[in-house]
Amino acid sequence: MNTIATHAAGPAADAFPSKARVCNCPTRCLTPADDINFLDAANPRHTEPLAPEDEPTTPTSIDHLRELLKAEFDNEGISTLCYRRLKRVRRLMQLYTPKPEDYAPYAHFRDGYYTRNLVDDGNGHFNLIVLAWAEGQGSPVHDHSGSHCFMKVLDGTLEETLYHTPADEPHGEDHDDDDEETAPLETISKTNLGAGSLAYIHDRIGLHKVHNPSNDIPSLSLHLYSPPYTLSHAYNPKTGTRSQPGQMLFHSVGGQLVKRS
């Protein structure tokens, strides 16, 4: 069964206000008002420590990471997450060193499709999820409902293929308008991510698909989504056609398998 399979209608979250606003973090800095600011703050290619007053504590375990992330978001949703906080969240994800005992409770594999295992719902501000990718498993090309998405490889390897979002998206898998033009999605990059690598995606960067390229080694990754989202569109890379939004399901929550009727 596909995780992005059941269709349900619903609005996509708009994570970014169009105007700068003063946030209530200690330095009263501005919320990200433009793409460059927030994409730069989130960019995992920056690996240098932050300014001493901003450098976060190094998480010593996944539970410590959960605590530190919750403290970072405290009462605010990501819609008011400022440039400074986004950098700190990125940095926390970079500083976390995965340990097998941390992720073992969430490492539930199954035949056919990767699993999504909820570690923490972030008091409604974020979702921290372990994804378990058996050999060869992968996601379809998809978007992320306007959320920030950090992805850290815990074990094994993942390949991420990034695509430009089509400017004019043809909607619906079964549209019967023969005149409607379709075009293959344009690939931006293909990246191999080894254990410990951090990647970031946002709809303003584009679409992606992820898969475990190995024939004999399973992979695990830790994803931080904020705001949490439950709906995503899959895209057909050959035609650029976008599906109706599909529901994102959890295979386990807090280490316990979710029972489905």
Ligand SMILES: N[C@@H](CS(=O)O)C(=O)O
């Ligand atoms: N965004 C996908 C996983 S990935 O391919 O980035 C999910 O949450 O299921």
Ligand SMILES: [Fe+2]
């Ligand atoms: Fe994704």
